[in-house]
Amino acid sequence: MARVAVVFHSGYGHTKVQAEAVHRGAAAVAGTDAALIDVVDYERNWDLLDRADAVIFGAPTYMAGASAPFKAFLDATASRWAEQRWKDKLAAGFTNSAGHSGDKLSTLQQFNLFAMQHGMIWVGLGLLPGHHTSTGTAEDLNRLAGFLGAMAQSNADQAADVAPPPADRRTAEHLGRRVAEAAARWRQA
Numbered sequence: 251m252a253r254v255a256v257v258f259h260s261g262y263g264h265t266k267v268q269a270e271a272v273h274r275g276a277a278a279v280a281g282t283d284a285a286l287i288d289v290v291d292y293e294r295n296w297d298l299l300d301r302a303d304a305v306i307f308g309a310p311t312y313m314a315g316a317s318a319p320f321k322a323f324l325d326a327t328a329s330r331w332a333e334q335r336w337k338d339k340l341a342a343g344f345t346n347s348a349g350h351s352g353d354k355l356s357t358l359q360q361f362n363l364f365a366m367q368h369g370m371i372w373v374g375l376g377l378l379p380g381h382h383t384s385t386g387t388a389e390d391l392n393r394l395a396g397f398l399g400a401m402a403q404s405n406a407d408q409a410a411d412v413a414p415p416p417a418d419r420r421t422a423e424h425l426g427r428r429v430a431e432a433a434a435r436w437r438q439a
């Protein structure tokens with residue numbers, strides 16, 4: 251049984267929708283024990299995180315980086331970093347912001363470097379870019395053309411029932427599935 255933990259923050263619900271999609275994708279892979287952890291509860295979930303084969307980090311992009319509550323969680327892993335307790339776990343990331351760019355690559359890079367500090371093994375999105383040709387559309391998987399992780403965009407004037415849009419939810423599901431499949435292979439190795 252491969253264990254995948256999805257840990258996320260969401261101030262207004264949009265990134266929660268994305269996190270749920272990541273979790274759904276992971277849980278759909280047979281033999282996966284997938285947990286969804288709201289970062290406000292991280293102190294009660296160290297055991298789940300420590301036992302996970304893969305941890306997927308997700309936060310909204312606020313001021314060109316991960317939101318403050320999520321950064322507080324990242325900082326709280328410092329004792330685990332000192333012992334390299336998460337070394338050789340798989341890691342991946344996702345983020346959501348109002349802008350189509352919105353500088354959200356910076357958030358994924360932050361998660362990637364964090365994982366590298368922990369000695370984790372990064373799993374990227376593994377999709378070709380969508381919506382980048384004359385025949386592409388906003389319905390394309392990976393419409394925001396990310397590589398490092400799953401990106402989503404939520405219009406600032408829309409609530410989480412419609413934003414982020416379906417293509418970004420499917421992209422998030424893909425990331426969850428991909429990490430769960432990688433975790434199953436990683437456990438066998």
Ligand SMILES: Cc1cc2nc3c(=O)[nH]c(=O)nc-3n(C[C@H](O)[C@H](O)[C@H](O)COP(=O)(O)O)c2cc1C
Pocket residue numbers: 259260261262263264265266310311312313314315346347348349350351352353354404406
């Ligand atoms: C404090 C703050 C800072 C933000 N900074 C950015 C930003 O740098 N780039 C961007 O595109 N959107 C930015 N936004 C918009 C959010 O990323 C966007 O509304 C997102 O959908 C919020 O997700 P949530 O509902 O999960 O909190 C910011 C929002 C807030 C509240």
